[in-house]
Amino acid sequence: MKTIGRRALLTAGAAGTAAALAGCTSPGDTRPAPPSAAERAARAEAALRTRSAATGRTLLGRYDAVLSAHPSLAGRLAPLRASVAAHVKALGEGGTPPAPAPKPTPPATPTGSGTPHSPAAPGPRSPAAPSPRSPAAPAPVPADPAVALTELAAAERATADTHTATLLTAPPEYARLLASVAAAGAAHAYLLTEGGRG
Template sequence: MTTTDRRALLVAGLSAAAATALTGCVSGDPAPRRPSPAEAEAARAARAETALRGRSVAVSRTLLERYDTTLAAHPALADRLAPLRRSAAAHTAALAEGGATTAPVTAPADGGATTGPSPTAAGTRAPSGRPRPPAAPVAADPRTALTDLARAARTASAAHTAALLTAPPEYARLLASVAAAGAAHAFLLTEGARA
């Protein structure tokens, strides 16, 4: 065999080896592993819990916004509403822990509480990314405004109670507590004021 033949054979062998190596790099990756039924169920349960938490936070956030708009329309009710508003803010934060995103609750200099920029302003976005509907108007009469706020508290309480059916045990206990507090708020805003 001549030197030229040996070189040609060596080049051909090296070329074949390089082609094999490149093919292995490009297409040698194994197909993605399919999750087991248990893994798929765990992922489904996690998605369902995340969605439940998001809905629960949205319900509590709506009540919190109602407190804010009522306080803005009727500052004279601040002594009566501020403790209930703080409770609603704490419930929103507790429901958001570990899953859903919510703006931090802070206290402004005037002694009330707020969640940063007004969440009811036009153009703000809900956690889902959709524009928030404008806040419901607050009645000019303070007594009617309190009745409307009590109705919002009952609505939130009912929504949290309904969510208990699909909530995991630990979150269900929290939802039950928040639902009970919402019912107490409704009582304190209406019947409790008459006692």
């Protein structure tokens, strides 16, 4: 009788300990679930679209710089620039839009002597300091229109090469788009150099 009582007591104690352990771990574990494979793929594609569109915008800025320095080339460059602008739009579509930029905080009034928020005002303004670096200064455009066209063709080739390298890690549909844009860039480079000689 005594042995049965001890066994029952030990069994009950073990069951109670297991229940207590289970109760401690499951409700208290508030870690978020890891992202699913579909979520990871969507994020990767969104980042890829953002980078590819930014590459295209850099080329578009180069076209604008050349057109500004050499307005006489507008007839030749306008159709190519329009094509590049369409590519930038297509490359950026379909991805998750980037998070909106934080709204600028109103400047603190230095005359507010009694307000407790005035000393904390310089803190939020410090993240706005990197804004001057966002628009990258374009390289100077050569004074000779022929040299400017040669450099623009080189920029087209470099952009096409970047898109070609990117498509290796892109999802199939987006890889086809990148391949098409890269092929158009190679054609643009030809038209900017050899194609204009005839």
